[in-house]
């Protein structure tokens with residue numbers, strides 16, 4: 370008899386560990402906190418981690434297939450690189466780095482949208498039972514926990530506020546609200562706007578429930594963003610830990626490490642739910658059966674190609690635009706840009 374608990378309530382999945390000391394970032398109460406040994410504890414993980422592990426074990430035992438995954442080196446490293454970012458800071462041009470941190474925080478805030486995802490009746494969409502799986506819990510706490518982690522909840526800051534706090538600690542409150550808005554308008558004009566990028570409006574599988582295909586597209590894209598973001602975390606931690614170049618005695622880098630820790634359950638539940646779908650048989654509206662390997666395989670492959678292709682390029686363009694904007698008003702701007710480009714690995 371399998372004693373591992375796979376059914377969890379909404380409230381259980383949102384439950385946090387008690388913490389000894391809450392996390393404050395730039396005077397704002399944020400989620401998570403520290404245990405009695407001073408270790409950071411991610412929010413809403415008291416049951417979410419054991420649940421994800423249980424669904425993973427259950428899936429491996431049932432299907433014996435590997436978990437869907439993709440290597441971090443699928444994507445090039447961060448742009449600008451650590452060396453290029455430090456060069457800008459040393460040259461007295463912090464604005465592109467400030468803009469980058471603001472952009473990351475803003476995009477994290479969009480994560481709250483996930484709670485509005487349309488989730489169809491999943492059991493109707495699959496041949497095999499789905500109760501007690503990760504996918505069964507998407508609308509039963511997993512998406513809500515994810516939304517709260519990214520955008521904060523009630524009086525508690527989430528990643529959006531934590532990135533802004535990291536920026537404000539490192540650069541000593543560099544922006545007013547108006548400046549932030551102007552910067553974001555400019556950046557998203559270069560990049561084509563949040564959520565832009567090529568995407569087929571035509572469903573790949575017209576016979577499969579449209580909401581389900583849409584849900585899979587969003588999960589695949591989100592997982593690719595979550596995994597590739599580890600390059601950004603490594604970059605930000607290294608740049609913000611340089612106490613010669615930024616303020617705050619390394620506190621901003623610590624803040625980024627807390628955010629990074631919170632991302633791990635996002636990556637794991639998304640990998641798990643996509644794998645659960647891949648291992649099952651889709652029931653199309655005509656009653657036809659479509660192997661999950663085909664549905665998930667085709668969507669994942671296209672989303673992966675977009676992520677390393679058009680999406681990556683549009684992000685580099687957006688960041689590049691900010692760097693050129695900051696340098697163009699400087700008398701030695703052209704020389705600095707040439708030196709910056711020479712530092713590209």
Ligand SMILES: [Fe+2]
Pocket residue numbers: 477518519528628632
């Ligand atoms: Fe996040």
Ligand SMILES: [Fe+2]
Pocket residue numbers: 519595632635
């Ligand atoms: Fe995340």
